[in-house]
Amino acid sequence: MKYKSCEFLRHAIMFWTNEIDYCCHSGIRFFEFYKIKNSYNGETLDWDLLMRERKTQLQNMKEGNPSIFCKDCQYYEEKDWDDWEPYINFIIISHWTHCNSNCIYCNLDKKTKMKPYNFMPILKDMKEKNILKFDGRLSFGGGEPTLLKEFDKIMDFFYKNNIASVQINSSGIKFSKSIEKYISQENTRLTISPDSSDANTYKTIKRVNKFNDVWKNIKKYAKAQKNNEYGVSTKFILLPFEFGVYSNASKEQIKNWLILSKESMVNSVIMDIESHWYAHYKNKLDKNHPIIELYQYFEQEAKKLDLHIEYYAVGELIKSLLNQ
Numbered sequence: 001m002k003y004k005s006c007e008f009l010r011h012a013i014m015f016w017t018n019e020i021d022y023c024c025h026s027g028i029r030f031f032e033f034y035k036i037k038n039s040y041n042g043e044t045l046d047w048d049l050l051m052r053e054r055k056t057q058l059q060n061m062k063e064g065n066p067s068i069f070c071k072d073c074q075y076y077e078e079k080d081w082d083d084w085e086p087y088i089n090f091i092i093i094s095h096w097t098h099c100n101s102n103c104i105y106c107n108l109d110k111k112t113k114m115k116p117y118n119f120m121p122i123l124k125d126m127k128e129k130n131i132l133k134f135d136g137r138l139s140f141g142g143g144e145p146t147l148l149k150e151f152d153k154i155m156d157f158f159y160k161n162n163i164a165s166v167q168i169n170s171s172g173i174k175f176s177k178s179i180e181k182y183i184s185q186e187n188t189r190l191t192i193s194p195d196s197s198d199a200n201t202y203k204t205i206k207r208v209n210k211f212n213d214v215w216k217n218i219k220k221y222a223k224a225q226k227n228n229e230y231g232v233s234t235k236f237i238l239l240p241f242e243f244g245v246y247s248n249a250s251k252e253q254i255k256n257w258l259i260l261s262k263e264s265m266v267n268s269v270i271m272d273i274e275s276h277w278y279a280h281y282k283n284k285l286d287k288n289h290p291i292i293e294l295y296q297y298f299e300q301e302a303k304k305l306d307l308h309i310e311y312y313a314v315g316e317l318i319k320s321l322l323n324q
């Protein structure tokens with residue numbers, strides 16, 4: 001039967017620093033996530049209750065009364081949905097904020113220095129209660145995942161259970177043996193966002209002096225990816241002109257960054273646009289905006305270098321604007 005629903009509301013969960021959410025996709029539009037539970041700090045969860053609440057939300061959605069967060073969301077889609085079953089197969093682990101980078105666009109409140117709650121007990125509990133299925137995806141948000149004390153254990157837990165897909169977002173500053181160990185598996189994707197093609201621009205955007213370390217690590221990971229062709233992706237978050245001194249929005253930066261990715265043996269590149277800027281300017285964006293020209297330039301130059309191109313959330317939205 002055809003109706004409107006969402007894969008995230010059906011089977012995803014996002015563990016955040018002090019709450020649990022269905023997804024993070026309302027963030028760009030509302031600066032708030034669609035919550036499952038407030039004030040969470042690693043306590044054992046009542047999964048029966050959480051699944052009953054999820055079922056109610058899904059029923060509301062099916063009847064055409066989704067949460068305000070979902071109404072205009074790109075993931076709220078009409079199609080033939082299978083009968084819903086109460087399990088989680090997409091888990092986003094994002095319960096810490098500490099990071100070895102200090103990006104000017106970072107959303108995280110790093111001043112509060114919240115200690116991350118222990119995550120392995122949650123995973124073990126989910127597995128014991130048959131809530132967790134491994135045919136979906138594990139994604140690390142954060143904070144910088146390689147700084148998490150439990151990072152290697154979490155990775156081993158999911159890989160031992162044959163997780164179908166893993167997405168790791170890392171600053172790339174600290175080299176991880178665990179990522180190196182698993183990056184050659186075809187189900188594994190690592191994304192690193194250097195956002196710049198020279199040390200000065202990197203330092204202005206990231207506010208740490210780690211340009212060379214990051215590209216050295218990218219190269220090491222790319223070497224370890226072997227036949228996992230798109231295992232390592234570099235991401236360029238375009239900071240439009242309104243960022244002034246911080247902007248990386250030039251053809252020169254984009255071109256040199258793509259060349260650097262290619263020289264580092266990366267086969268896959270990702271284009272995105274800074275989300276705060278997008279939230280502010282989205283109604284003024286049209287095909288003639290200078291940022292769109294850079295976006296198209298990125299595509300054109302990446303194709304010349306035979307690089308596989310992907311888009312994250314805002315990048316996708318721009319792509320649909322161009323296709324209108």
Ligand code: SF4
Nearest residue numbers: 006023025070073075
């Ligand atoms: S429709 Fe969008 S906001 Fe709603 S649960 Fe799905 S991804 Fe999240």
Ligand code: SF4
Nearest residue numbers: 099101102103106143
């Ligand atoms: S790498 Fe990510 S978590 Fe770290 S400062 Fe940058 S945006 Fe924030």
